[in-house]
Amino acid sequence: MSKKKKQIMLFLYYSKHFSLKPIKTKQIVVCFDGLFPHGGLVDRLKGIVSFYLIAKALGYDFKILFDTPFELDVFLQPNAIDWKFKRSNVKWHPTKTRCLYFINNFNANPLAVIKKSNASQFYVYANIDYSKSIFPELNQDDLEKKWREGFNQLFKKSDFLEEKLNTISTEPFIAFHSRFTSLMGDFKDTTSKKLSAEEKNRLCDVLLQIINRVKAEEQQKAYLFSDSINFIKHIKQQVEINTIEGNPFHMDNFEMRSGIEGHLKTMIDFFMISKSKKVYFLKVKPMYNSSFSKYAAIIGNVNFECLEV
Structure with a gap:
């Protein structure tokens, strides 16, 4: 979809909420x-935390409108600030409201864009971690600390999610994570390549x-996390390793609609990885990169290692 078409879609959608009511508080709403594909859980969290950090730096009010494909507060509740924002709250002022589309825009500097704008309210679509451009003076460890602090200020696990996590053993463990997308023939993702039986x-x-x-x-209990149920089944037949029940599911996989249980599996995997003693991301060609376990490790403040071959 072209940039112009996206801008037209945004204008048509938000102009339906036309209002000349003065905007008294400067605000960022992610x-x-x-309206557009937003990416998986971690992509969404990257966008949320980035613009929370921007709002905090600028002294803006910060809100999250997250109702697709589920209501975010089913799993994550507001912690230090009330970020909830409903569609009924959407208002569009012709001069004071601006829509910003940053999805997959790795080269943008959204802090600078917002600082230069005369608008007071921003509806933002984003899935990138912009912490490096927000805090260029910080090293990687300090950036991760800043991101973790932002996440924890925003979120606490809902009772529903906490109860589900508490049913799983808290005995110390290491975590293995892998990302195949379509390679193992499980489902279609942003890629469509499938390996032959011999290659698999x-x-x-x-x-x-x-x-x-x-x-x-390590001589530790181990859990295996993956987007491929075929891979999980294969490994479990070969070695003693723990897994979480359920089939992996991608939030933007519109060909495979899922009830809340499918998204619960994603959340449990993510927070289980964050509770591990160490995270190992497995990447052997032609497998794909993933930020899922990396950001879970950041949230849990645990060591992360990419085992790349």
């Missing part, structure tokens, strides 16, 4: 309303060797 077996054998080596070194 939106996940289904060869890849699984390499990954199994890595898992066995790390398990032998």
Whole structure:
């Protein structure tokens, strides 16, 4: 979709909420309303935390409109600030409101864009971690600390999510995570490449060797997290390893609608990884990168290592 078409879509949507009522408080609203594909859980959290940090730096009010494909507060509740924002609150002033589309815009500097604008209210669509451009003076460790603090100021787990997590053993464990997207033939994602049966077996054998080596070194209980249920089943047949029940599910996989249980699985995986003693991300060619376990490790303040072959 072209940039011009996106701008037209935004104008047509927000102009329906036309209002000349004065905007008294400067405000940033990060939106996940289904108007565009927004990405998976971590992509959404990147956008949320980035613009919370911007709002905090500028002294703006901060809100989150997140009702697609579920209401965010089912899983994550406001912690230090009340960020809830409903569609019924949407208002569009012709000169004081501005819509900003930053999805997959890695080169943008949204802090500078907002500071230069004469608008008072911003509806933002974003899925990038902009902390480096917000705090260029900080090193990686300090950036991660800043991100973790922002996340914790925004969110606490809902009772529903906490209860589900509490049913799982808290015995110390290490976490393995992998991302295949379509490679193992589970589902279509942003990619469509599928491996042959021989290629799948060869890849699984390499990954199994890595898992066995790390398990032998760590001598710890281990959990395996992956977007491929086929891979999980294959590994469980070969080695003793723990997994979380349910099928992996991507929030923007519109061809595969899921009830709340599918999204609960994503949340449980994420926060379980954050509780681990150490996170190992498995990446053997032609597998794909993922920020899922990296940001879970940041939230949990646990060590993260990418095992790349």
